[in-house]
Amino acid sequence: MLHHLEQDAAELKMLLSDTQEFLARASPNIDAADTVSTSIDFKNSYATATRVYGTLNELLGQIRDQLAQKPPLTREEALAKIQSMWKIRKARKQLKALVREVYSSFEDPTTGQTYYYNKYTKETQWTKPTILGHEGLSDPSSRTQKVKVVFASKEEEELFAASKLQAMARSHIARRHMRKLISSIYEKIWDVDSQRFYYHNTKSNEVKWEKPRWVSDEDLLTPRTRFGHLQAEQEKAKAQKARTEPLTPQTAACMIQHAYRHKKGFQNLLKMCREVYVRIYDPEQGLYYYYNTHTKETAWEKPLLLRGVESDVFTPRTQQKKAREENLTPEKAAQMVQRAFRRKRGFQNLLRLCRSVYERIYDPEQDMYYYHNTRTKETTWDKPLLLRGAESDVFTPRTRQKKLQELVSTVNGTISSKLRQWTEEEAATRLQGLYRAKKAKEELNLMLAQRFKKAFDPSSGQVYYVNILTQDVSWDPPALALRGGVQIETFED
Template identity: 35%
Template sequence: MTSVPCTYPGWPECFGNPLERTTHATDTIKRPPNPPVIKPSLQDHTHSIRILRGRPNISTEQVDYLIQPPQCAFQVTCKRAIATRKCFDCIKFDAQRSGHYCDACFQVRHPKTRLEHKWTYLRDEVDSKAEWIQHIIHHNGEQECLELGDVLDLTRSIITVAANASNEPLEVRVNQAMDDIESIDAGVRRLKGHVNHSLRTQNLTRADAAKKIQDAWKLFKARKLFRQLIRSVYERLEDPVTGKVYYNKRTETTQWSKPLGLGSEDYVPVKRIIKTAHLTLEHAARYIQRTFRSRQARAKIRALIHRVYRKVRDPATGLYYYYNKQTGAVSWTKPKLLGSDDIYADDEKPPKQKSKTKQKPLTPEVAVIRIQRMYRCAAARKELRALISRVYIKIWDASRGQFYFYNTVTQVVTWAKPKWVDESELMSPRAHQEFIAREEDTLRRQKLEAIRNSSSDEAAQFLQRLVRRRLARRKLQKMLADIYEAILDPTTGQYFYHNKKTGDVSWSKPTLLERNALG
């Protein structure tokens, strides 16, 4: 059958055949937009988005380093302290061939009178992201320097052409152009010198930068303290002839010249006044009105966002993304103006709103109890964050360019940040080791101080507890040696432990059991 063109009265020919442009009724239904396509390795570092990932792959050496960090191999002044440096010249004196030192032992074994050794700091993490940014900055600097060199060559050629054209009738314009070109040439040369200077300057390491900041801060505090001391000693008196004289209250001497470090002539010590807001009834009413209006404005903005945005579930990843009905843009991140509020998708049930009931005024006793409860909750949350920051450490992954988190108790690694703490509150492996070492040192000093300040009766009780503990440990070790036996596995060449009573076997040695006790 041949198709017969259908025509309508008044139908323009430029619109073509209307039958070819008809669509089904189902095509008019709006379909949800396609989800945004991003790489699965990307992650929002604010942790407002979670993308499904597998467990981070770390090598056996990294796990061993996390479980058993390197210790000082020489132990001149310390006792199994955490190693922070490695000396390549002292490796031959170490039986383990590691050359690891702590800071105290390194200072003792490397005095200023000794020849310099080759050593380096032990780095537990490498910020490859910062190094890559520095590389990009250096590369851009070199590229700008080359571009400025090309501009200089171009201006030189223009100068030579303009100089030869001085006999032309447009001599005034040419001279003006030459002046402009020379000024441009001088500016470009100055910029090129700045670029070369910035390329020659080397970026400081973290340790050098921290030391430089500390030195600057100490110098500032020393100058401030010195100026305060000078001003407390000297007093300015007016001479009727010259108008000024300086009197030393300590030595009771006078001098015409201003003492070094005294500072400005019109120095007057400023007293810090703590300002407290004393609002009148009118100002307080205006403040309450502004607060109420800003709250209403935020509520209206959130209502507008609820009408414009739509939350859609991605069937591939199971995550939700946000679709703007007006612009058609999609994003994984929630609109910022929503704040703590969120948009509920079609498959989500909004929470039931609690019925608002007017609350009776609280009595003083109930108000005090509620304030105490709130304070205790805040203190408990603070203590919980401190406990979590002691257990978890963050480690930089150079391949993905982000941190993963290691649990020092369960020895589990994960990409997900622990709850209740921010990423800035977690420590790196080295900082965590130093924190634990300082804490153990503080506890040890407190115990020693308590022993030194104890009475004769308390010292006798402490010695009795110490002897009883040692006898109990020896008795327990003897009992374990009678129950367990060590058996050599011929396939692996390692010992496993057999319980004679229960018949259980294990590769791990029981606690408090010594290898020599099994024979």
């Protein structure tokens, strides 16, 4: 390897001297008017030669650095040297092709010797350009022709085909391995200003805009993706190593305990985060924001640990509900069930009461229904608030009368059924129900008496009723208070 590198360095020095001499002769005559008209673009050729000269200088410096290194080389260093050698060979071929385009060879009829004419500088010389070496001016690759191979037997042809396939397979594997090596060294980074990728060599810390040869953009990864792949490969290697080693009962028990503690610790951490953060709705933005109850900070982004389906952030009401569920005893659970049942039965009774008061009547002129309060004789186009549901519609007068008749017949049937014999358990349950109903009615009447007050209007001389909680006023007393016979107190001056 060192011998070849020294030989390449010597050839590069010779190439540099020839290229520098060629550029020195060509530079004064770039703008000459009497340039020979040929198919060659001499300005582009001169620019190409200048770039080749710069590339050769750079490659020669790299070879000097490589010669200073001591073997053995790592795989990455060997790859870098192979790449530099390939670049040298490519530059040499490019320079030879450029010289063949510039020079032409002619035979002198007097002496019979060959001389060389520079189409660009119009100079002639007896010596062949040094860069060509033992090659002629004609491109040797143009003389190469495919030779048809003749086989003596079928077996020989099959062996030749097998060797070709094996060579193609080895070439494919080598290219794939080369791409893998280059991808392990280079990474692509997005440049926001120029809106394109540049390429970073992680070994030499060099960056360049040109993509490395033999790889595509799909083969190269960004720094974050590359780091993730490296971590995944390390974890995979650890897992494979762990699988190859037989587990003892003690090791297996430790692994199970570790997994259980890890899961419990993560659950406790989620629980602590849920207790700290609260999700609050912002009606102006139409979005939820997250409030830290310890630091009093707010953020639109959900906390990182709680960004999961099973680890959502609760609203303040949901947090209180969850806390009550965790501290729930059997007695409290029974009370909650009873309270929910009584709430449902009370709401059903309230709906039934509203249906018995309101009726829906069709107005043919407006082609709409209006709602009539049979107690206050008031009408309105809006459906009563409590009856704005699919299961709580307002009946027409005919349907309402029919429902009242069914209710009367049901009550009569209930009264007749009450004459049956009661067991002790049924009687006790019935008494408990009546007692709870009486207590609920007393609590409701007390709440109504505390919530509503009546006042005297001096201008009209009438009494109106004030809802202390909502500050609403009405000329009519509350229906529930009127039905329950609640005595509403007067405002004190």
